[in-house]
Amino acid sequence: MMEATARMVVSDLPVTEISALEQELNALRRELTLLKTANKELERLVIRDTLTPLYNRRHFMNCLHERLNRLDRYEARTALVFIDVNSMKQINDCYGHSAGDAALIHIARLLASAVRATDVAARVGGDEFALLLDGLDDAAMQETADQIELLVAESECRFEGTLLPLSISVGWTCLRAGDSEFSALARADMAMYAAKRPGDSVVQAAE
Numbered sequence: 001m002m003e004a005t006a007r008m009v010v011s012d013l014p015v016t017e018i019s020a021l022e023q024e025l026n027a028l029r030r031e032l033t034l035l036k037t038a039n040k041e042l043e044r045l046v047i048r049d050t051l052t053p054l055y056n057r058r059h060f061m062n063c064l065h066e067r068l069n070r071l072d073r074y075e076a077r078t079a080l081v082f083i084d085v086n087s088m089k090q091i092n093d094c095y096g097h098s099a100g101d102a103a104l105i106h107i108a109r110l111l112a113s114a115v116r117a118t119d120v121a122a123r124v125g126g127d128e129f130a131l132l133l134d135g136l137d138d139a140a141m142q143e144t145a146d147q148i149e150l151l152v153a154e155s156e157c158r159f160e161g162t163l164l165p166l167s168i169s170v171g172w173t174c175l176r177a178g179d180s181e182f183s184a185l186a187r188a189d190m191a192m193y194a195a196k197r198p199g200d201s202v203v204q205a206a207e
Contacts, residue, residue, distance in 0.1 A: 049123040051101060052108030060122035060130055064181045067132055071175050079141045081131035081148070081172040082188035083111070086196070087165045088127035099159040100127075103166060106157040114148050130188070138174070138205070145170050145203045169195040173206035 047059035055063075067078040085107060092100040104127065111121045111129055120132040136144060149170050157164045171191025175184055187206045195204035 049108075052105050052123050053112055054108045054129070055120060055122040057122060057124040060120060060124055060132070061181055063120045063122075063132055064184065067134075067175060068179055068181065068184070071177065071179075077135055077137070078175045079131075079133045079136055079172055080175060080184050080188045081133060081145060081170060082185070082192045083129040083131070083148075084169050084192055084196070085127040085129075086167045086169055091164055095159060095162060095164065099162070099164060102159045103157055103164050106155070106164075107152055107166065107168070110151050110155060111148065114144075114151055130185070141172060141174070142203070142205060145172050145205075149203050169193075170203040171195050171206065172203070 047055055049056045064080070067076070070076045071078065085103070088100055088103065091103050104123070107129065108121075108123060111131065115121050115131060115133065118134055122130050124130045131148075133141065133144060149168055152166055152168050155166065157166055169192050171188050171194065173184065173187045173191060191204045191206040195202045
């Protein structure tokens, strides 16, 4: 009844007023579309790294928290991979910070290409990256980590015509019952530093 009454009221309006109302309605629709687009962009910015195409540390920690909860409930297997760029100081000192940024973006793109859509790849520090890889046993996880290290080592990153020296150290661990976000990260971080000791571009699993 109310809808029918509203239609009657509108139909009684002069054509010019109806046209003005339609224009105002269309303007409101356009504004709503712009607001929705802006909101989606804000949501993206909240979880994305400011330099690379990867997720940021905040989003990574949230995903890690979710994986730990899932482990407690369903014993779902997830590996945490911690990656450090060995040559970043050398690149920054010799070629400048713009070259360093180019190297980080290059590595980030390689990592993004190496993981599945269900995995998580993030930049968690200046020259540090982390991954969450689901459903891999130890052998498959070690093979994946080795492939990632080799992918970076064999890639070519050029900045203003100069080939930048790139190498990474990789440490990984499987999430364990009773882990917190920080204990799991610390264990992967320790494995990464153990990987650095024998030399560059190596992979180490946590004990």
